[in-house]
Structures are given as structure tokens and as C-alpha cells.
């Protein structure tokens with residue numbers, strides 16, 4: 246993106262010609278400048294003197310002292326692990342790295358995790374265990390342009406990555422786009438007029454659908470046996486499993502007509518034989534208590550078709566957050582050190598401790614994934630203090646009421662943000678920080694490509710870069726570990742820390758990236774300056790072969806019954822971003838989507854006596870959310886849909902389930918058993934007020 250500041254202080258944004266977006270930007274991109282000048286942009290540290298009291302303005306000095314006091318008090322009562330850290334996939338690589346270093350080397354706590362756990366963690370877990378490496382797309386995104394077929398499982402790119410849709414033009418022209426989504430999303434609609442086919446399963450039944458497709462691939466002899474023998478292990482057991490998932494059985498489990506399963510298999514294998522099929526997953530496949538297995542089923546199918554590692558074709562996940570890829574590589578994850586190293590690996594600990602100037606024994610061990618971390622906050626043996634950097638937990642975490650309770654139970658909550666959010670309302674200290682246009686750094690995109698972020702504007706007076714905050718706090722906490730607050734220097738340290746790791750950035754620097762028109766794809770080493778296709782020769786497993794894992798299709802944790810007879814599916818809208826902390830402040834976007842709605846099938850609406858435009862309450866075993874009824878035939882009658890971008894009474898996460906996937910720790914955002922009803926009079930006033938305020 247390019248920024249053009251005008252003399253009146255306003256800023257306009259324009260697209261930059263780049264292979265992933267070809268100069269395109271979505272509406273949020275075009276309007277993102279509005280936030281830079283948001284009237285309530287945070288510019289001064291805030292402190293709450295006592296629980297229940299108001300936040301008041303404070304100097305940086307006083308705010309830092311309060312933070313240091315909080316750390317000392319918590320750790321003297323509960324040891325190092327009494328302080329926890331929550332990061333974000335929107336942070337630059339430099340900030341993600343430094344946050345992990347601050348947690349492990351200064352606070353010495355094992356409790357660090359981040360919102361990427363809510364995002365692609367199931368895909369990461371499945372890719373790591375199969376390929377030995379998790380790089381969202383292990384091929385350049387432009388490869389998709391020539392594809393004969395693309396299977397998109399649970400991804401609505403037309404709303405969540407509009408510039409990406411241009412890469413689907415070729416495959417639509419060839420009739421090869423297959424979209425799996427319980428809703429007829431904007432992306433599913435791209436399959437009409439001969440573009441391809443939309444499979445519309447019950448939520449949470451994707452692995453059955455994928456096994457059904459695999460069944461047909463095997464039965465029709467379209468499996469790539471030479472590839473399976475040469476490049477994989479464990480495929481025979483998967484073939485045995487798939488043999489019992491014939492299309493009619495899959496139809497009973499998922500609601501997808503057997504004929505469509507056969508058709509999808511035929512399209513995928515036809516194009517694969519010509520060398521051009523891709524299998525891609527999004528959050529719809531991943532955000533389930535069986536998300537890792539669902540992604541596994543997608544990978545298994547891709548491997549049977551012989552796709553991964555081929556010049557044309559492959560498996561990938563469509564990484565979500567601004568720095569969703571880099572954010573998961575450099576030490577924000579509870580079990581990882583920079584360079585995608587495991588914190589339990591003695592050699593990795595030695596290497597990283599050496600870079601930080603401490604001994605390996607001083608590094609903490611692995612912590613726990615985000616949902617478990619949140620559950621432990623303020624419990625007798627859990628953390629008493631939390632630092633939040635880049636997440637609006639109260640809106641975006643599952644089972645939000647429990648999260649509110651846990652945050653309220655902390656001794657000290659420190660939130661770094663650009664704007665007041667629903668989470669800063671719980672904070673004891675709020676530190677105002679710089680945002681994208683005001684900072685230097687790097688990000689790593691969905692294809693593992695390094696991008697430079699350059700400072701385009703001076704930050705407003707009073708805000709600080711988080712690199713400076715960690716630098717200052719480390720010194721005030723008396724740490725002998727040194728922290729640079731210059732992004733290029735942090736990158737050099739990160740590059741050295743990542744050397745020899747799975748995501749190795751050692752062969753580049755800010756200066757080198759600045760000299761390139763398009764950044765390299767990692768690993769980037771002195772020997773290999775860019776790695777567009779890391780799997781072309783071998784996979785990153787010890788023997789170089791991909792390891793297939795058996796998948797037994799499961800059901801959502803929440804079962805439908807008499808009390809809760811519908812599934813709530815949650816997801817995104819074009820006009821809003823994530824918890825909405827940023828986009829709910831932008832007039833154009835609020836004008837487009839002012840508040841929460843509940844999409845309901847007309848048959849369900851009739852049965853429940855709800856009319857278009859009425860206020861609806863959606864209730865699960867966890868809690869309730871409200872929104873305005875929108876009747877639509879674009880979803881299965883068994884489901885209702887809510888976006889999760891809205892707050893308070895309109896927060897979909899009041900309703901969602903915090904049950905997690907056992908492998909990845911990903912919560913079950915995408916499917917909750919609920920009932921719906923029109924909001925009654927007793928509630929109406931409170932609700933109407935909240936909805937009028939627009940979250």
C-alpha cells in the first residue's frame with residue numbers, strides 16, 4: 246500500500262502493484278487511513294488506580310512504574326509464571342520476535358500464546374505433522390492462475406481476501422472451482438454460471454466429504470500410486486479408511502448429494518492428471534474441535550492426487566491475519582522459539598539462549614495454548630497478570646463471558662493498543678502504540694514471502710512503538726538481556742536466531758529487502774536466496790516423505806437436541822475486520838454494515854415466528870447474542886449465521902464454544918448448538934439501545 250498525506254492532515258491510501266494483489270485493495274484497505282486519524286485514537290497512557298475505578302491519564306514514566314510494580318508483585322506471589330503474555334498475528338515479525346523474547350528472557354514465564362491460535366493453528370498442526378513444515382502456501386500464489394481445479398474448503402475469499410479472487414479467474418473459466426461451505430457465500434456464488442460446483446455440507450462434516458471424494462478418487466483408479474510410494478508413508482491405512490466412505494454414506498452424514506461428491510472427485514482428478522489441481526483450506530475447515538483432522542483429510546486427498554511438491558498443484562492454507570504467517574514463526578506460540586524451533590528441543594534452546602545472552606536453563610519450558618491460558622487467568626495457581634499486544638480478546642475469544650470473568654480476576658491487566666477496545670475496558674494499564682503506517686518492520690505473507698513495512702507517517706505525539714516499550718521495560722525490570730528498539734537491528738537479531746531453523750530468514754536484512762521489488766520466500770539463506778517451492782525435492786520430515794494420518798470423521802462437540810436445535814455458524818463480512826476494534830470506527834464501513842445480524846433460512850424463520858428485520862436472540866449453553874434477522878435461502882435450514890465483528894450484546898462469541906482441538910488448541914468457533922427467538926419486551930430496551938449504539 247502507498248500512503249499520500251495531504252496538507253490538511255488527511256491521508257489517502259492506494260494499492261501498490263504486487264503479485265499477490267495486482268494493485269488491488271479491499272474496502273478496508275482503502276478506508277484504513279481513516280483510522281490513523283480516529284478522533285479517539287489513544288495518545289496517552291492510562292492507569293486505573295483501583296479495580297472498579299476509572300482509567301485516568303498518566304505519564305509514560307508512571308505507567309511503566311505501575312507495570313513494573315505489577316510484575317514484581319505477581320511474581321513474588323506466584324513465581325515467574327504468574328505473569329502471562331498474549332500476542333497477535335497482526336504484529337510485525339520484529340515485534341512478534343521481541344514479544345517472545347521479552348516473555349521468555351525477561352519475564353521468564355512459560356505463559357505466552359497469541360490470537361493466531363484462533364486462526365490457522367489447525368492447518369499449521371496438520372502441515373507440521375504431515376510435511377514437517379508449515380508454510381501456508383508452499384508455492385507462489387500465482388501458480389493458482391493456471392490451475393484446472395481448485396478445491397476451497399471453508400474459505401470465503403470473495404469477502405476475506407478480495408484481491409485473491411483474480412487468481413481464481415482461470416479456474417472458473419475452466420469450470421474447476423469447487424467451494425465447500427454450508428452457506429452459499431460470495432465465494433460459493435463464484436461457482437455459478439459454469440464456474441464450478443458448490444458443495445453445501447452441514448458444518449463440521451467436511452472430513453466425511455473429503456473422505457467421500459477420496460473414496461471416489463481411489464475407486465476410479467485416479468490415485469497417483471507412484472507418487473504415494475515414492476514420496477509418502479502410511480497411505481494404505483488411509484485407503485482402507487476411505488473404502489468405507491462411499492458417496493451415499495457421505496450424503497447421509499453431510500447432506501451433500503452423492504452425485505456432487507462424484508463430480509468433485511472427477512473434476513479434481515481430471516485436472517490433477519494434467520498437473521493442475523489445488524486443495525486449499527480456510528477457517529471454515531479449521532476452526533473446529535476436529536480442525537486438525539479435517540485439514541488432515543484435505544492433505545490426505547491432495548497426497549492421493551499426487552499434488553504436494555509438484556510444479557503445478559498442491560495443498561495450502563489461506564493464512565488470515567496481516568502477519569499470520571510470520572507471526573507464528575518467531576516465538577509467540579506457547580511451544581516455539583524463533584525460526585519455528587520447538588522450545589522442548591535442547592539444541593534449539595542452546596541456540597536461542599546464546600543469541601539472547603542467557604543460559605538454556607534459564608529459558609522456561611512450553612506453556613499452554615490460548616484458550617487454556619485464558620482459562621487459567623486469575624485462578625489460584627494461574628497467572629495474576631497479563632500483557633495483551635494486538636488482540637481484542639473480549640470480542641474475539643470463544644465463550645466470551647468466561648474471558649470477561651477471567652480478565653476481571655487478574656491483579657493487573659496491561660493492554661497495548663491503538664484505540665480503546667472492549668478489552669482495554671478491563672485494563673489496569675493501557676499503553677498507546679504505533680500502528681502500521683507509523684512503523685518500520687517486515688511481515689511474511691501467505692506464501693511465505695517477506696515484505697517490508699515502511700514508516701509513511703510520523704506517529705502522533707504520546708504514542709510509542711512496542712519495540713521501544715519492551716526495550717524500556719526490560720531495563721526497568723533490571724534485565725541484563727538487551728533489546729534494540731530499531732526495527733532493522735531487531736530483524737538482524739531475528740535472522741540470526743532463525744538461522745538453521747525451519748523458517749530461516751538468515752540470508753536477508755531490511756537493506757536487502759529494500760533493494761528488491763518483490764521479497765523472497767523463506768527459507769532465505771546465503772545458499773538459497775528464495776524458496777518458492779520448499780517441497781519440490783523432498784518434504785521437511787526426517788526421511789523426506791510426507792506422513793499420512795488416519796482421520797475418523799467426528800461430530801461437533803455441541804450436539805443438536807430439543808433445547809438447542811440449530812447450529813450457529815460464525816464468520817466474516819467484507820466491511821469489517823476481526824473484533825471490529827478498528828473497522829467499527831470507520832464511518833463508511835459502519836454505514837455498510839452497522840451491526841450484528843442473524844442470517845436465517847425462511848423455513849426456520851417461519852417455524853420460529855421470526856420476521857425479516859426483527860431483533861433476534863441466539864442462545865447456547867454458554868450465553869446469548871442479539872442481531873437483526875436477515876432471511877436468506879443462501880444457507881442450510883439447519884444453520885443460522887452471525888458475523889463475529891460486533892461487541893457487547895451483539896458479540897457472537899457470547900454464544901460460541903471454547904472446546905478445543907486436541908492437537909492444535911484451536912477453539913470450535915464455527916459451530917455451536919443454539920436456539921433462536923424474537924427478543925421479548927423485557928429485554929428489548931436494553932438490546933435496542935445496544936444495537937442503536939452499534940456495538
Ligand SMILES: Nc1nc2c(c(=O)[nH]1)N[C@H]1C(S)=C(S)[C@@H](COP(=O)(O)OP(=O)(O)OC[C@H]3O[C@@H](n4cnc5c(=O)[nH]c(N)nc54)[C@H](O)[C@@H]3O)O[C@H]1N2
Pocket residue numbers: 364398399400401402404405406425426427428430447448449450451527528529530564565566567814815816817818819820821822823824915916
Ligand atoms: N473482510 C475481512 N477480511 C478478513 C478478515 C476479516 O475479519 N474481515 N480477517 C482475516 C483473517 S484473520 C482471517 S483468519 C481470514 C479468514 O478468512 P475465511 O476463512 O475466508 O473467513 P471466515 O468467514 O471465518 O470463514 C470462511 C467460511 O467458512 C464457512 N464455514 C463455517 N463453518 C464451516 C464448516 O464446517 N465447513 C466449511 N467447509 N465451511 C464452513 C463460513 O460459512 C464462511 O463462509 O480473513 C482475513 N480477511
Ligand SMILES: Nc1nc2c(c(=O)[nH]1)N[C@H]1C(S)=C(S)[C@@H](COP(=O)(O)OP(=O)(O)OC[C@H]3O[C@@H](n4cnc5c(=O)[nH]c(N)nc54)[C@H](O)[C@@H]3O)O[C@H]1N2
Pocket residue numbers: 333334335336337360361363364365528532565566633634635636637638640641642643661662663664666678679680681711815816817822823824825826827889897898901914915
Ligand atoms: N466467532 C468467531 N470468533 C473468531 C473468529 C471467527 O471466525 N469466529 N476468528 C478468529 C480469528 S481467525 C482471529 S485472527 C481472531 C482475531 O481477533 P483479535 O485477536 O481480536 O484481532 P483484531 O481484531 O485484529 O485485534 C487486534 C487489536 O489489536 C489492535 N492492534 C492492531 N495493530 C496492533 C499493533 O501493532 N500492536 C498492538 N499492540 N495492537 C494492535 C487493534 O486495534 C485491535 O484492538 O478472532 C478470532 N475469533
Ligand SMILES: [Mo]
Pocket residue numbers: 363364365565566
Ligand atoms: Mo484469523
